[in-house]
Amino acid sequence: MVELLALDLASTIRHDGNGGVTDDLATPEGLTSWVRARSDRLGSWATRFTADDPDWHQVISLRQATRTLLARAVRPGPPSPADAHRLLPLDEAINRVNTAAAQVPTVPHLQWLDDSPPRQRVTAVTAPPTPTLTATLARATIDLLTGPHRPDIRACTAPRCVRYFVKGHGRQEFCKPSCGNRARAARHYRRHRDQTPADT
Template sequence: MDLHPALELASTIRHDGDGGVADDLADAEGLTVWVRERAERLGVTPFDADDRARAEVVAVREAVRALFARAVSPGPPSRADAHRLLPADEAVARLNAAAALQPVTVSLAWPDGAEPEARLLPASPAGPAKPVAALTVALTATLARAAVDFLTGPQRERLRACTAPRCVRYFVKAHGRQEWCKPSCGNRARVARHYRRHRAPSENSP
């Protein structure tokens, strides 16, 4: 099952597997790879990012992660950027500005054997080859609108920051007892809890 695009964007900040934090969008090449893997869903193909595109997408991601932190409150936010989050009003303004970059029209899609759904499409038809600047506008607007959709939808109530050691992901709870984003995080959390319980008495002994 595909993650919501807003959650995928937030998850480009992740644990690097070695005790630190990795950024999948650390450079233009990283953004190009990330977008190409989702090109059909994001509606931007072909896509080759430049530094401007990266800066604009990262700005949307900063707003998304700040509003995710607000959504999970009073629970803890992701440790990756809890110390440098945008103020909520600034994050909302940034997201709305990005969402308004490209006008859209609504189109009905109703494939055989599936439920009908409304899709947002660019108001102007796509040309045979768009310049990077036009694709950047389309991409940032699409990601911002996806974030608005997520934050105003039912998944926001189930959004949590994973509290397992070293994990910095946000996730949507699939069931009421879920505490971590994936089983491996649960295993790490249980091992750490066990270690703390058994280490404390030995530290206090003479």
């Protein structure tokens, strides 16, 4: 589903398997590979896409806004620990998404007031520019946050994981089975450690 591109974008910041965090979009080349791998959802143009510095900066800026909005969506649960300390102010995150989405002829605007769910308002643009990657990703973010999946957005709580995901069933706690395995192993280790008498 196209709206889940927003989660794919957010998940380009991920656990590296060694206790740290890695960024799949650390370079324009990384963005090129990421876009080409999603041509089935972005369209045939993505197979020929080559990111330049402006593309890269725009997508990184949009990703920060998307992760900020996902952090708000999971409240009162905690945000991902990867960037909880550097989330944007809500107004700035919404403005970045709306500005990126405005690069296409019909513009969805995200509106999110304090005590109401986010909603989408669509307006027409009189002189539409050419659609861009950031517009497509921004629209995916708006669709995700205003669509039926928003109540099921979660931040994975497995040790060291920094992903957001959409809960697929009532008992799902983690973004993928390997995170569930890691969380169970960590719980087992803590129980064993707490039950073992300290050496004297």
